Amino acid sequence: MKFQFQSLKLSQKDNQESIHKERTVNVLGVAGSMREQSYSTRALKMILEEVKKYDSESYMLELRKINLPLYDPSEITSSDESSSSYANNSNNVLESITAALKWADAFVLASPDYHGSMSGGMKNFLDYFWEDFAGKTFGYVVASHEKGLTVVDQMRTAVRQCYGWSMPYNISINGENDFDSKGNLLNSAVAKRIKMLARDLITYGRLIRGQFLQDVANKEISDTFATHYRDYYN
Numbered sequence: 001m002k003f004q005f006q007s008l009k010l011s012q013k014d015n016q017e018s019i020h021k022e023r024t025v026n027v028l029g030v031a032g033s034m035r036e037q038s039y040s041t042r043a044l045k046m047i048l049e050e051v052k053k054y055d056s057e058s059y060m061l062e063l064r065k066i067n068l069p070l071y072d073p074s075e076i077t078s079s080d081e082s083s084s085s086y087a088n089n090s091n092n093v094l095e096s097i098t099a100a101l102k103w104a105d106a107f108v109l110a111s112p113d114y115h116g117s118m119s120g121g122m123k124n125f126l127d128y129f130w131e132d133f134a135g136k137t138f139g140y141v142v143a144s145h146e147k148g149l150t151v152v153d154q155m156r157t158a159v160r161q162c163y164g165w166s167m168p169y170n171i172s173i174n175g176e177n178d179f180d181s182k183g184n185l186l187n188s189a190v191a192k193r194i195k196m197l198a199r200d201l202i203t204y205g206r207l208i209r210g211q212f213l214q215d216v217a218n219k220e221i222s223d224t225f226a227t228h229y230r231d232y233y234n
Helices: 012-021 039-054 073-077 081-103 120-128 149-161 188-217 225-233
Strands: 026-031 057-062 106-112 137-143 171-173
Touching: 026 039, 026 081, 026 188, 039 057, 039 106, 039 137, 039 171, 039 188, 057 081, 106 149, 106 188, 120 149, 137 149, 137 188, 171 188, 188 225
Parallel strands: 026 057, 026 106, 106 137, 137 171
Antiparallel strands: none
C-alpha cells in the first residue's frame, strides 16, 4: 500500500491551491468488490478514464487489494497491548488511504449488490473516514440484476452523514447483459451515462469543492457548515 499513491500530489495545501488556480479536479474511484473481474470495477475504470478528458486527474483504490482492518472505534482510543498491535499493523494502510482521500476533490464509489446492500468492504471503508468527505462530490456505480437502488441509497446516506454531496443519479450495471466475454461494454445507454457522470462530476465537483474551500478560508463567514472544518484544513 505504501507505494500505491506515490505518483499523486498528496499535499492538502497543494490540492487547495490547485482548485483555486488551475481549476483541476482530482477524482478518486473506490472499488468495493472483492472479485477480480468485477463488473462494477470495470465500469469504474471507464469513468476514471473519461474524467481525464476534462484536464482532471483520476486514481482507483481497490479495496480487495488493501488489508483494511475491520473498523473498531474502541481500538482507536484504547492504550492496551492488543490495541498497540492493532495500530501498528493498520497504521501504514490508514495513512496511505488518508493521503489519497486528502488528494481527492471528488469520488466515485462502486459496489456490487449483495442482498440489497453495498459490499462489506465498502461499508467498512465508509466507517473509517468522514472529515475527508466533506465538501466533495460523489458519483455511484452498482453492479446488480435489479438496478441496485437500495445499494446506492445506502452509500448516498453514509456520504450525506459525512457532509459530502451526491450526484442525483447513478450508474447501474447488469453484468453479462452489459459486457461481452472480453470485458467490452455492449450497452450504449450505459456508455452514454458513463460519459454524463464523468462530465457532471467534474463540472459540479469543481464548483462545490471550490466554494467549500473558499468558505473554509474566509474566517469572516460563520453561517456555513464549512466552519466546522477550519481546524482540520489549517
